[in-house]
Amino acid sequence: MNGTFDELCDLYERGAFSQIEKYDNGFDFLLLRAMSRPALLKEYGEYAGLEIPTDTKSSHLFKLIFEQSFPQDMVMRFINNKFSQEREERKSKENFLYTQLYKLEILDWGGLYQNALEQNIVNNYVKKIMDFDELNKKIDTEIHPSLVGYVNSSWYNHWSSILIEDMFKDHQIIIPAIGKVKGIDFFWNETPLDLKVTFLPVEYMQMIRRKNNKSELSSMKSFAKEHDIDFDNEATNKNIFNELFRKISESQAPEAIEFFTEFKKERLDIVEDVLKEPKKLAKWLYENQGEKRFDASNRFYLILIDSNNLEQSWKLKRNRDVLPTKITEFLNEKQKNQVIELDFEWRGTRYTTKCFVLFIMI
Numbered sequence: 195m196n197g198t199f200d201e202l203c204d205l206y207e208r209g210a211f212s213q214i215e216k217y218d219n220g221f222d223f224l225l226l227r228a229m230s231r232p233a234l235l236k237e238y239g240e241y242a243g244l245e246i247p248t249d250t251k252s253s254h255l256f257k258l259i260f261e262q263s264f265p266q267d268m269v270m271r272f273i274n275n276k277f278s279q280e281r282e283e284r285k286s287k288e289n290f291l292y293t294q295l296y297k298l299e300i301l302d303w304g305g306l307y308q309n310a311l312e313q314n315i316v317n318n319y320v321k322k323i324m325d326f327d328e329l330n331k332k333i334d335t336e337i338h339p340s341l342v343g344y345v346n347s348s349w350y351n352h353w354s355s356i357l358i359e360d361m362f363k364d365h366q367i368i369i370p371a372i373g374k375v376k377g378i379d380f381f382w383n384e385t386p387l388d389l390k391v392t393f394l395p396v397e398y399m400q401m402i403r404r405k406n407n408k409s410e411l412s413s414m415k416s417f418a419k420e421h422d423i424d425f426d427n428e429a430t431n432k433n434i435f436n437e438l439f440r441k442i443s444e445s446q447a448p449e450a451i452e453f454f455t456e457f458k459k460e461r462l463d464i465v466e467d468v469l470k471e472p473k474k475l476a477k478w479l480y481e482n483q484g485e486k487r488f489d490a491s492n493r494f495y496l497i498l499i500d501s502n503n504l505e506q507s508w509k510l511k512r513n514r515d516v517l518p519t520k521i522t523e524f525l526n527e528k529q530k531n532q533v534i535e536l537d538f539e540w541r542g543t544r545y546t547t548k549c550f551v552l553f554i555m556i
Contacts, residue, residue, distance in 0.1 A: 195218060196218050196219045206227060208490075211490075211547065212547060212548065221266070223260060224378065224386050227378070229276075229371070229372045230373050238272050239255075244262055244264070277372055287324065291357065292357070294326040295350060298346060300343075316352070319333075319337070323349070333345055333346075354391075354511035355391055358389070358517060359389055361521045361522075363379075363380055367383070382525070386492055388494070389494050390493050390496070393497065393499065393507040394468060394497060395482075398468075414435070414438040414442060415438070417442065418441075421447075423438070425437050442457075472495075472551035472553070473534050476551055477536055477538050480540070490538075493549040495550065497554070498510040498511065499555040500555075510556065513556075520552070534548060
């Protein structure tokens with residue numbers, strides 16, 4: 195059974211990819227949707243020899259092309275050709291970009307600015323500037339110092355994510371999305387996937403820990419008070435945690451070494467539990483999205499873990515020795531049998547989706 199253009203568009207806007215995929219023409223719709231920028235659609239129309247009236251509005255191009263007969267293999271050839279052109283340009287800059295990413299020493303978001311200011315910074319600094327030194331010159335002269343941590347972290351997150359996304363798209367079994375559209379970064383075995391590169395969420399770790407024990411912060415506070423370790427009790431919980439983490443982990447006192455050894459063991463035990471049950475983590479990630487960025491699209495979660503220091507897991511995003519190998523191995527070996535079917539609830543509404551979870555731990 196085929197879906198109408200309007201039906202499929204409505205499902206797409208609601209993030210109901212599982213319902214789109216039930217239609218015989220669902221994959222065709224998503225393939226075109228993944229390159230639905232007007233310039234790309236016009237170029238595809240010429241490539242495929244389609245009849246497109248010169249007075250066709252850009253907003254009508256997608257529907258016009260979708261409702262004509264077109265072979266999937268032609269669309270995929272066009273997509274792969276366009277991606278190859280874009281990829282060659284990025285490859286020529288990869289070594290430079292990795293060098294720049296390694297200049298960042300501390301990942302500190304410095305507060306979250308979910309407003310027009312954030313969008314301005316992302317569009318004009320994070321996404322346009324590849325040179326780390328140039329970025330920081332702009333920060334010194336154009337951006338208030340209080341935003342330095344946020345801009346640097348956003349910049350690092352953006353460019354490292356592009357490099358990782360290309361690691362997936364370079365694989366022969368992957369069909370890349372070339373239109374920068376919501377909810378689709380690439381297709382794997384005809385499944386549209388939105389790539390999410392993240393780390394083990396602190397809140398999730400604490401939730402598991404609290405089932406059998408008190409929080410990490412409470413444990414460190416108790417230890418500090420018991421052993422007369424001063425700390426700024428007026429600071430935020432995050433800053434208190436960081437201060438005590440450094441003081442206890444760097445101490446050579448036997449009781450501090452013993453405490454921190456047990457602290458790390460408890461963390462690793464929790465990590466091992468998480469690795470055994472990726473579905474629980476995936477469901478939690480779907481159910482704990484932010485209001486502004488919520489969607490129920492199919493996802494590929496890449497979870498990066500530094501087992502020696504979870505707080506430093508962010509550095510793995512620039513590790514070009516480990517990531518490409520692990521990603522390629524997963525795509526080669528796991529195939530579709532690793533898909534996780536999920537039902538989850540968000541703001542009182544039930545959603546159905548599917549995802550993949552790949553843990554990379556060092």
